[in-house]
Amino acid sequence: MGDLNLSDHMNDYVRACALADVPEVGAISVEIGDTPVAIVRSNGQVYAIYDVCSHADVPLSEGDIEDTTIECWLHGSRFDLTTGNPIGLPAFRPVPVYPTKIDGDDVFVSINQES
Ligand code: FES
Numbered sequence: 001m002g003d004l005n006l007s008d009h010m011n012d013y014v015r016a017c018a019l020a021d022v023p024e025v026g027a028i029s030v031e032i033g034d035t036p037v038a039i040v041r042s043n044g045q046v047y048a049i050y051d052v053c054s055h056a057d058v059p060l061s062e063g064d065i066e067d068t069t070i071e072c073w074l075h076g077s078r079f080d081l082t083t084g085n086p087i088g089l090p091a092f093r094p095v096p097v098y099p100t101k102i103d104g105d106d107v108f109v110s111i112n113q114e115s
Contacts, residue, residue, distance in 0.1 A: 013101060013108040020105065022046065027070065029061040032111050037098065039107055040070055040081055047081035048098040048109040055091035 016030045016039050027040040029051050036051035038061035045068075051059045053072045060079065063071040069078040069087060077091035084097040099110045 012110040012112040013099075014111075016048065016100075016107045016109045018105055019046070019102060019107050022107065025065055027061040027063075027065060029059055032109060035111050037109060037111065038070070039100075039109070040065055042067060042081070046100045046102060046107055048100045048107075048111075049079065049081055049084060050096040050098075052095070053077070053079075053091060054086065054093040054095050060095065 014032055016032060016037065017028060022028055022039050022041045025042050027038045030037050030039055038049050038051040040047040040049060042065045049060060051061050053060055055075060055077060058074045060070050060072055063073045068081045070081055071078045072091065075090050077089060078087040079095055080087060084094040086092055101108050
């Protein structure tokens with residue numbers, strides 16, 4: 001009756017890539033539907049973030065990763081991979097981030113659950 005159904009939300013996850021496709025510390029770009037998503041691995045965790053900087057139209061997946069941040073290679077703004085918030089200028093708007101889960105050897109992302 002209008003309540004959130006958690007099991008339905010679990011069904012929103014779609015396979016993004018094989019875990020082995022993502023460098024131990026690095027990022028790859030995938031398309032989920034029409035959405036470009038950077039799959040990022042750092043410190044043993046896997047993150048998913050919209051693969052377009054909020055400052056200009058460049059892919060974040062080509063930037064450097066440090067702990068829980070990814071740096072835009074063009075002007076150097078860093079984004080928090082857990083919240084999508086920019087940590088430094090010139091970007092000032094957040095980038096969507098998405099929940100991930102590992103199932104077997106694969107990475108799954110729910111792009112319907114932006115946070
Ligand atoms: S394009 Fe990303 S910080 Fe300018």
